[in-house]
Amino acid sequence: xxxxxxxxxxxxxxxxxEIYSGFIATFNDRNPxxxxxxxxxxxxxxxxxxxxxxxxxxxxxxxGEKLITKDxxxxxxxxxxxxxxxxxxxxxxxAEVNGVYESVNAxxxxxxxxxxxxxVIAKGKFQIGLLx
Amino acid sequence: xxxxxxxxxxxxxxxxxxxxxxxxINEDTTANDVEEWDSLTHxxxxxxxxxxxxxxxxxxxxxxxxxxxxxxTCIQNxxx
Numbered sequence: 001x002x003x004x005x006x007x008x009x010x011x012x013x014x015x016x017x018e019i020y021s022g023f024i025a026t027f028n029d030r031n032p033x034x035x036x037x038x039x040x041x042x043x044x045x046x047x048x049x050x051x052x053x054x055x056x057x058x059x060x061x062x063x064g065e066k067l068i069t070k071d072x073x074x075x076x077x078x079x080x081x082x083x084x085x086x087x088x089x090x091x092x093x094x095a096e097v098n099g100v101y102e103s104v105n106a107x108x109x110x111x112x113x114x115x116x117x118x119x120v121i122a123k124g125k126f127q128i129g130l131l132x
Numbered sequence: 133x134x135x136x137x138x139x140x141x142x143x144x145x146x147x148x149x150x151x152x153x154x155x156x157i158n159e160d161t162t163a164n165d166v167e168e169w170d171s172l173t174h175x176x177x178x179x180x181x182x183x184x185x186x187x188x189x190x191x192x193x194x195x196x197x198x199x200x201x202x203x204x205t206c207i208q209n210x211x212x
Contacts, residue, residue, distance in 0.1 A: 075175060101182055103189040104175040129175060 002068055003107045007097040011066060013058045014090050015050050023051050049084040055113055055122050058093060063128055071131040075106060079124035083115070090116050098125060105130040133211055135159070138204045145180045149173060159201030185211050
């Protein structure tokens, strides 16, 4: 098995305007929390809040591009959003192999996103399958 | 652990994994008897069962199971 329990990974991502604008252009989620600064301020946020599912995109990139093998498929993914992220925030992604199920070639990871202030912005787990 | 208790635990895993509260399995049940029991669901079932009973199967063990009863026998042989 190419993954071992306890194996850890770390990636850094910046929520750039390109990603933010691209997400809106692709999925059309223009909810005012994400696009109207006054609305965001009125609801207690310091600026418009980035779409939480941008983080899921980073997870997709990590699984699809950064693992030791490309022969992977996502079986499941769960995420809890803990704190907002804002435009141009840098987020630190840490993942750890949480379970190895060789019988069915499945690997479970737990993950956490933190901002530069070490505040947890999201956490969860995902399971991948090895295709070969 | 008694077979009947293992079966009850597995049934709970099936209803949860398959999102179908009406699923009732018995020792003779096979994948052909449960509509939602496809290859991807099978992976989720095995992972959930391994977690629940704190056991690990081999791929050859899984492939050898002809029905749920053989799955239970395998769990019984491994569970402490």
